[in-house]
Amino acid sequence: MALPTAKQEYAPDMDKPVMRIGAVAELLGVCVRMVRIYEERGLVQPERKNNQRLYSFNDVCWLARVRELINEEGYDIQEIARLISLPACWQLRNCPEELRVDCPVAESPGKQCWDVAQRQGRFSDCQTCQIYRIATERDT
Template sequence: MTPRKRSDVRPLTPDTPIYPIGVAAKLLDVHPRTLRIYEDEGLISPDHKGKRRMFSENDITWVSCLRKVIHEQGISIPGLKKLLELAPCWDIAECPEEIHAVCPALIDRAAPRIMRLVGDARSERAARAAERQVGSIPSVKEKVGK
């Protein structure tokens, strides 16, 4: 067995998937099934190594923000999905400023999705439905500026 060269070792980044689902669940104090549900709902997308889900530090931070919104704000998963279509997640979850620069949700979130889908009637209906739901939750309504 030949020893590894120093150049073969890659530094860990916040995006490096290092936690299997069981460890991630323990770090977040949730059941692994909860993480599978979030994945099925499209709220998270952990890496897969073979058949194993692997989570990064950014994934852990994102799920922590999701849990905060779901439990402290009382927003359902379908409601949260609609809100995320309309606003950057940090406007809703109050994630720390330093997370914004590395947040996977930053990709193309500068403008709400509805603005990118001009002319799509289904999107307009979804936006109106989400606005009605946001309007019924005062603390979220204030955060998204409605």
């Protein structure tokens, strides 16, 4: 199985919780323990079925990016955890109501901005947002 990469088009299947932790660890090339640590640190919140962690391909995409940030770009888990704990971009930037009307990020409260904006591609301002950038920079 190939490691999934960030996608331009929205693929519904990417959100389906289908992989158990063993498969995720194998795809990422890390030990199972490490995947659990990412969760403990708040980097990912896999769904659970009967107390079994089930990860979606989007989860794996994100975790793969997390490892890039850590191994190749000098980030540590704490920094990444802090970034994703920040409020939505439109809150940080105090976007006016008028501009939120057509903003896919503001339409999906509770979701990370890159998770929403990336797949819909209609929020061009994300290019200047550091949170969005580090979260989606891939395949360059």
